[in-house]
Amino acid sequence: xxxxxxxxxxxxxxxxxxxxxxxxxxxxxxxxxxxxxxxxxxxxxxxxxxxxxxxxxxxxxxxxxxxxxxxxxxxxxxxxxxxxxxxxxxxxxxxxxxxxxxxxxxxxxxxxxxxxxxxxxxxxxxxxxxxxxxxxxxxxxxxxxxxxxxxxxxxxxxxxxxxxxxxxxxxxxxxxxxxxxxxxxxxxxxxxxxxxxxxxxxxxxxxxxxxxxxxxxxxxxxxxxxxxxxxxxxxxxxxxxxxxxxxxxxxxxxxxxxxxxxxxxxxxxxxxxxxxxxxxxxxxxxxxxxxxxxxxxxxxxxxxxxxxxxxxxxxxxxxxxxxxxxxxxxxxxxxxxxxxxxxxxxxxxxxxxxxxxxxxxxxxxxxxxxxxxxxxxxxxxxxxxxxxxxxxxxxxxxxxxxxxxxxxxxxxxxxxxxxxxxxxxxxxxxxxxxxxxxxxxxxxxxxxxxxxxxxxxxxxxxxxxxxxxx
Amino acid sequence: xxxxxxxxxxxxxxxxxxxxxxxxxxxxxxxxxxxxxxxxxxxxxxxxxxxxxxxxxxxxxxxxxxxxxxxxxxxxxxxxxxxxxxxxxxxxxxxxxxxxxxxxxxxxxxxxxxxxxxxxxxxxxxxxxxxxxxxxxxxxxxxxxxxxxxxxxxxxxxxxxxxxxxxxxxxxxxxxxxxxxxxxxxxxxxxxxxxxxxxxxxxxxxxxxxxxxxxxxxxxxxxxxxxxxxxxxxxxxxxxxxxxxxxxxxxxxxxxxxxxxxxxxxxxxxxxxxxxxxxxxxxxxxxxxxxxxxxxxxxxxxxxxxxxxxxxxxxxxxxxxxxxxxxxxxxxxxxxxxxxxxxxxxxxxxxxxxxxxxxxxxxxxxxxxxxxxxxxxxxxxxxxxxxxxxxxxxxxxxxxxxxxxxxxxxxxxxxxxxxxxxxxxxxxxxxxxxxxxxxxxxxxxxxxxxxxxxxxxxxxxxxxxxxxxxxxxxxxxxxxxxxxxxxxx
Numbered sequence: 033x034x035x036x037x038x039x040x041x042x043x044x045x046x047x048x049x050x051x052x053x054x055x056x057x058x059x060x061x062x063x064x065x066x067x068x069x070x071x072x073x074x075x076x077x078x079x080x081x082x083x084x085x086x087x088x089x090x091x092x093x094x095x096x097x098x099x100x101x102x103x104x105x106x107x108x109x110x111x112x113x114x115x116x117x118x119x120x121x122x123x124x125x126x127x128x129x130x131x132x133x134x135x136x137x138x139x140x141x142x143x144x145x146x147x148x149x150x151x152x153x154x155x156x157x158x159x160x161x162x163x164x165x166x167x168x169x170x171x172x173x174x175x176x177x178x179x180x181x182x183x184x185x186x187x188x189x190x191x192x193x194x195x196x197x198x199x200x201x202x203x204x205x206x207x208x209x210x211x212x213x214x215x216x217x218x219x220x221x222x223x224x225x226x227x228x229x230x231x232x233x234x235x236x237x238x239x240x241x242x243x244x245x246x247x248x249x250x251x252x253x254x255x256x257x258x259x260x261x262x263x264x265x266x267x268x269x270x271x272x273x274x275x276x277x278x279x280x281x282x283x284x285x286x287x288x289x290x291x292x293x294x295x296x297x298x299x300x301x302x303x304x305x306x307x308x309x310x311x312x313x314x315x316x317x318x319x320x321x322x323x324x325x326x327x328x329x330x331x332x333x334x335x336x337x338x339x340x341x342x343x344x345x346x347x348x349x350x351x352x353x354x355x356x357x358x359x360x361x362x363x364x365x366x367x368x369x370x371x372x373x374x375x376x377x378x379x380x381x382x383x384x385x386x387x388x389x390x391x392x393x394x395x396x397x398x399x400x401x402x403x404x405x406x407x408x409x410x411x412x413x414x415x416x417x418x419x420x421x422x423x424x425x426x427x428x429x430x431x432x433x434x435x436x437x438x439x440x441x442x443x444x445x446x447x448x449x450x451x452x453x454x455x456x457x458x459x460x461x462x463x464x465x466x467x468x469x470x471x472x473x474x475x476x477x478x479x480x481x482x483x484x485x486x487x488x489x490x491x492x493x494x495x496x497x498x499x500x501x502x
Numbered sequence: 503x504x505x506x507x508x509x510x511x512x513x514x515x516x517x518x519x520x521x522x523x524x525x526x527x528x529x530x531x532x533x534x535x536x537x538x539x540x541x542x543x544x545x546x547x548x549x550x551x552x553x554x555x556x557x558x559x560x561x562x563x564x565x566x567x568x569x570x571x572x573x574x575x576x577x578x579x580x581x582x583x584x585x586x587x588x589x590x591x592x593x594x595x596x597x598x599x600x601x602x603x604x605x606x607x608x609x610x611x612x613x614x615x616x617x618x619x620x621x622x623x624x625x626x627x628x629x630x631x632x633x634x635x636x637x638x639x640x641x642x643x644x645x646x647x648x649x650x651x652x653x654x655x656x657x658x659x660x661x662x663x664x665x666x667x668x669x670x671x672x673x674x675x676x677x678x679x680x681x682x683x684x685x686x687x688x689x690x691x692x693x694x695x696x697x698x699x700x701x702x703x704x705x706x707x708x709x710x711x712x713x714x715x716x717x718x719x720x721x722x723x724x725x726x727x728x729x730x731x732x733x734x735x736x737x738x739x740x741x742x743x744x745x746x747x748x749x750x751x752x753x754x755x756x757x758x759x760x761x762x763x764x765x766x767x768x769x770x771x772x773x774x775x776x777x778x779x780x781x782x783x784x785x786x787x788x789x790x791x792x793x794x795x796x797x798x799x800x801x802x803x804x805x806x807x808x809x810x811x812x813x814x815x816x817x818x819x820x821x822x823x824x825x826x827x828x829x830x831x832x833x834x835x836x837x838x839x840x841x842x843x844x845x846x847x848x849x850x851x852x853x854x855x856x857x858x859x860x861x862x863x864x865x866x867x868x869x870x871x872x873x874x875x876x877x878x879x880x881x882x883x884x885x886x887x888x889x890x891x892x893x894x895x896x897x898x899x900x901x902x903x904x905x906x907x908x909x910x911x912x913x914x915x916x917x918x919x920x921x922x923x924x925x926x927x928x929x930x931x932x933x934x935x936x937x938x939x940x941x942x943x944x945x946x947x948x949x950x951x952x953x954x955x956x957x958x959x960x961x962x963x964x965x966x967x968x969x970x971x972x973x974x975x976x977x978x979x980x981x982x983x984x985x986x987x988x989x990x991x
Contacts, residue, residue, distance in 0.1 A: 072591065072592050075845060076840040076845070077572070077590065077591075077592060077846070078570075078572065078578070078580070078585065078588070078590075078693040078694070078840065078841075079570075079571075079572050079592070079594065079689070079690065079691045079692045079693045079694060080592070080690070080691075081689065081690055081725060081726050081727065081728075082727070083724065083725060083727060084727060111836055113836060113839060113883075115839070115842060115860055117842075117844050117856070120840060120844075120845060121839060121840050122836075122838075122839020122840050122842060123836060123839055169844070296884055296885045297885075298836075298880060298883035298884060298885070298888075299883070299888070300832055300833070300836055300883050300892070303696075303697035303698040303728075303833055304697050304726075304727065304728065305727055306727055306728060
């Protein structure tokens, strides 16, 4: 008997707004002292009131659209109550009853569609660090805006768990709503898994694996959990509805909290924030700011760029936006340069936010095509285009300064060839070639290249040499 | 109100106020006296006056601050043990506006802890005594503020009104008390009770003073998303005869058939006649006979001045108290969640772990009435009960909003008692929470509807206890309401 897994995923995305969701404090606490990005509102002094960040609303519209979702013209905030030191107010402000983002779908590279049930805005919690007999509270992360994306149970394999998580990450990065730094928890995944016999009418009992912070651990956790549940069912046992944690080192999930222990969050409409009513003009203006999404690029560059290269480049939204501006005939060479040269560079991460002018890249491709630049010279000039010292001088100027432009003027080349052929040290090679020793042509070409300080186009040189030594 | 000038210094005004505050110490009005701070500010104002510099509209005016307003002067305790030791780094928007005009806070006043109560007996610091009879309650929750003004210690005092907490103590002490339209004055920096009904208000001795304070403290505040766009001072310009800015009538949505065209009682023509509604349902034996008599007297007075009296039936108001005591506990239990002993205020030190810290801190830090309301609130929000209680109460609230809209399509104002009885004896209702809640039966529906209500003095009982009535106006009618109250003097 075959068992089929059914999987739904909840994903929390931290938005990279300038300020927090409900206060004017800096939302970017990277490298800052604990509790230094906290306003009296975040700290929940008595009498403090949330002040909704309009930028977060705009980000939500863009994120929603990126997932082909309805944007609800009217939405509201609610309070979700629980006591814990990471929640200074004693409740989280979220959207329980009327979320801003409605139904939609995410299309995986394989073509599989995963439907989105809804997505909503909410504030993040603070961070606790536990020690032997005390714990420390850092509220820097309190009320960093989050979008929680809830998928329908449309996933049926661990691989699709990976692909869905990755595609969501790409969509959010392309929509420009998150820094997408998984290592620092910018996106966190909760995976709900149940297993049932093939053809069964009802789904099995599900377990939720919380707080996975990479595609790989989401995939591995799903794989483990599918096996665990299948084994239980095969042995005639029952799966318990519970929350489980994932341990990346042991590669196992372990029970954390059962359904009976689940909290009652006592949801209530947030009375301090009036309902959000968006006009269609406002929504459209925000959607208009969206660049192309991964699926658009796949369709557009199908047959131009190989799938391997495209899937690599799709991880870098700024490169895709740039590539989209490049002249069609140059897309192939520029995409190759992006993957084989730029991304191979150690400094590439630094360069990604400050790309060269599209005009310079087009010109580079043009020069390469006209053979004004050898392929080695093309790579060298390409990298210089990113160099803050060289930038803005223009491709031609840089190539000239580096002396990398190839000599294609046949008359000039002939003169250089003549000089080389007149030299005593080439006489033996000339004789050998004439005697039928084909490979000495390489030596002669090398001599000409040397004489031309590397500017000569080697294939032209060879042509001239062959003519002269006939 | 007396404002400092070259002859009467701010220091003199403040010293007098502080002296009186000390003289009436046995009334338990203040939780904190701001002697040093107030005198320092007074001297600064005097210096500016001496130099001929411009000073504010409240220059040197001593006032009392209900102890649930945040400011760095003195601890903000809300008369609750759990907030003891809390020194606010923030100043409430309303306080900042008053102080910018030169008002000087001479002390923080007593209240029912977290404003939960109608007698100030729920204060951690003990009850405030009635200004006219020390055996009786001051009313509440803003009892300290009301008595401070009634005993003439200060020119005015701030209050908060979530279900009658300004109007009822005002009427128990024979002064004016305003609950403005919801959203007129910023709630930023005021310890929240129930966010959707909390209103900042004032106690004064005259309607003129009330008008001045409203023109200063009202207005939209970016820090409070529920504040209304400025309207109070826009209406003021209508006084100068600009008809385009004249106050518009409230919408008569859903009552088209009933609404005879009524000429609004407007500020542009103060001599015009008003239609004043009285509510039949409130005229029964459960209301103290002397209050019913006071109402009749005022009705006769209005008639004699040419105003029209209209009898109203407002059956939906009977759901007010029940809806109020579901919605308000729900919101307040949520708002009180932040008091966990982790970041500020009182913390029970004997706790071994986190759960014990929460339990002990909240158990020792809250008053019995706080706990009662927290329990009710959590109950009505619990999964499985939300629809039956919270949602149903929210629907009743909508009925009440519509009931007022309908009424205000027929009348300009409504005149009713504030509470069924004058000030009761200390301890009389402490052990009977429902009897205490019933004191709010006529005041809470205004908060649920968000409309404006002004408590006005209406004589005294034979024993010399003050009687009060409330004049109710539609949303955003506050300016007209205060103006019209002069007709009742």
